[in-house]
Amino acid sequence: MIMSSPSVAPSYAAVLRTRYACRTFGASLLGRLSYGMVSFSLVLAIKEATGSYAAAGTVMALFALTSVFLSPVRAGLVDRYGPRRALRPMAAAYALFLTGLAFATAWPGTSGILLGILAVPTGACTPPLGPVMRTLWSDLVPDRRLLQRAYSLDAVAEELLFVTGPLLVGLLVQIAAPPAGLALSAALVLIGALALSSSPAVRDRTGQEKDPLGPTIPEGRAPGARTRLLRRSVLHGDPGMRQAITVSAAVGMCLGAFDLLVIAFADEHGTPSVVAWVLAALSGGSAIGGLVYGAVPWRASSRLRLALLAVAMGLTLAAMGLSHTPYLLIAWAAIGGLFVAPALTTAYLIADECADPARRTRASAWVNTSFNAGSAGATAAIGHLVGRLPLPMCFALAAVPVLLSATTALRRSRRSAPEIAAPTGLTKELTPTAEPQPPLDR
Structure with missing residues (x-):
């Protein structure tokens, strides 16, 4: 290694x-x-x-x-x-x-x-x-x-x-x-x-x-710990992995719907050029948020952080529907972008720490797949709502999946927080999986 x-x-x-x-x-x-x-x-x-x-x-x-x-x-x-x-x-x-x-x-x-x-x-x-x-x-x-x-x-x-x-x-x-x-x-x-x-x-x-012994087990752990870890499946039995996939899919739905809603907003206000600025603001906010998030030594568990990031993203998306001017939408997009890269980063970290050491690539791919599938599905669904419902309501509905995924994650993280807490600075030498970021192959 x-x-x-x-x-x-x-x-x-x-x-x-x-x-x-x-x-x-x-x-x-x-x-x-x-x-x-x-x-x-x-x-x-x-x-x-x-x-x-x-x-x-x-x-x-x-x-x-x-x-x-x-x-x-x-x-x-x-x-x-x-x-x-x-x-x-x-x-x-x-x-x-x-x-x-x-x-x-x-x-x-x-x-x-x-x-x-x-x-x-x-x-x-x-x-x-x-x-x-x-x-x-x-x-x-x-x-x-x-x-x-x-x-x-x-x-x-x-x-x-x-x-x-x-x-x-x-x-x-x-x-x-x-x-x-x-x-x-x-x-x-x-x-x-x-x-x-x-x-x-x-x-x-x-x-x-090729090492059949797998990763080193920390001193003091039961001899069967390695066996239990190696038997973990990417999708079965681990609530952390399920949370990462669920929230990632909801974030994909949020962003997939957002792209179409921005176009509808631009058409409604007669400003087609605003689309590029809104998407640029979202990407810029995501880049800033990702760099800041990665530099902070967080004490909260990764699963709790993921839930809170999802809540912040959902509330911001719902607030975007109340924008009365393109400039306000650009500002909200920049704020919402602050939570995109951190949310995806945390989902990948959870996948890495929960996955069987021999299936880490597959675990990351499942998170990525759920994001892309959510994005595609939401784009198709929101396309049937735009024009039939007021645009602010469409923004609010687009925020529902990510908010629901966050509430589920919050319940799970409260129940299992003691199990996943880890001392700051613990290295991969001591644990078979580790917690530390996208599309992201989207």
Whole structure:
């Protein structure tokens, strides 16, 4: 295992100074930039090739659904065979199918059925670069204080990738056809995945996975503690894991509905340009909130923090519906963004501390899958309500899932707080799982 000194002062600089951290994290971000570009590129390329928004939406839905719902399966392959043996063929297949889509959309009049057939295996092969990187953080940074900062840094960086990705596509289509965005996305994910899988951190992790004894059990624990931990399932029997998945899905629903509600707000007020500013304010608030959250040495349990963050996010979303001007909505979006990255960070931390050590990648993927599924479902649901109900009521209804998930989490965290409390500074050397951050592969 790659170890860092427990005496290192917790800071973001200390995280990046950790051995192999910059190399591994940089490779992960390069590959994940592809995910920030591919959706916009795919919609533009299919629309230009078929001349149909319906075809573009259908193919995009096929790609997204297969990518999201097969994410835990792909992560399970990584857990079973290791990142080096699993990521490389996944990335090669994904890049190959994505390149095939680029060639297919380069010809006007291409059949939408053909594009749909290509989109399904493309989504099915999407490499789980985010879950793999979050698992590697647990090995690179065993100190719990640094691990919280590492996850927060990861979440903020991923948030920025999903902001800059569409901007890069917008610049690219000014000088090239939309299929070029798909080709660039394929190149980025292949290079990033190969660089990530060749990192010395991944080699060390693979060697660790082969140790049949598993992690060290703290002195004073019962001899059967390891056996009980190794028998834990990602989805069964652990209320912390269920809480992380439930709240993550609710946060995804909140943000998925928010995107559509902002467009409806802009149409109602006759200010279409405000959409970009509101989304930028949300992302900016999320980045600030994530960095601040990661730097604070919290004493409350991670499950209680997650519940409180969900409450704050839900109340802020409901308050956005009372905005009478675009400027007020921008301000509320910036405030609401403060809780996005921290909530996702905490959900991933809980997944890491609750999961079987041999299933940490899959646990992270389940949190990610629940977020994406919630986002897609809420977008579809809120689309049927906009125009039929007053906009403030739509904002309030969109906040209900995240508020409900928070109340459930609060009850559970009160019942189990003594079980999950841990001394500050406890390291991964002493515990098989550790608590320390998105879309986040979204």
